Amino acid sequence: MSGAAPIVRNIADLPGYLISTGDTVVLAELAGPAQGSSASVFLEIWEPGGAQPLNSHADSAETFIVLAGTGAAHSDDAVLPLGPGDVLTLQPGSEHRIVNTSATEKLYTITIMASDGGFASLVTGGTRVPLTAADLGALVSALA
Template sequence: MMPVVKTPKDYQVYRISPDATNRLAIVFDRASANVSPTVCVEIFDVGGKQPPNQHQWAVEMFFILKGEGLAHCDGKAVPIQAGDSLLVPPAGIHFIENISSGRLYTLCIMVPNEHFAELIRSGIEVELDEEDLAVLHRT
């Protein structure tokens, strides 16, 4: 079996709702690569944040690619920045907010999927812009 290779041009990008201040670019999921984890790049606008959310069984991991933020979980906040990794355990009520003067980029992996990819794909399809592509492309 051949490995699946994608570039940022191949990612499908969504805002979960019209007023969302973050976008999710699906890298791999069951629909695109027949795999159980959901892997995406989450892009937060300046001042953007996720709504507080929780996963019953899933573990969610974030690797900070660019920018600075605050990671909130169960009422506690910790600063995060490029190069940091964040692991959110199941059942933790959590959200990330961008405190950078520019966009915040994270690589997000959720295992098991727990309907995350379906939630993303139910949103509004958008595109990566030049700034996003500059961060995500090989140099």
């Protein structure tokens, strides 16, 4: 038996973060090193038309589970459409970004970094922003 107690957190109690000023993607840390995990798991919320900057993770695969909304995954030379129920896995070292292709609806994903590699601290070192009641409602609807 491990001596560590299980951890239960409610999404309504978690803050969101913008990694950089002017970002159009809010991330909420669901699990990561602070909870004793070597992987990190996030709720990501893209504003309509929003996008991540081009980024890469040398030592980690990254998996996105699309809960609601539509988008496009740009990875190296590939561009793939994304919609609810899609599971996208990006290989370590790929240069990628996700774009919300809707002009009116948000894009919601659960994102898993197989090896955190400092990503959770990058996120939580950003600007803290509240998750909105509409975002929490959309998440509950998507998971129902």
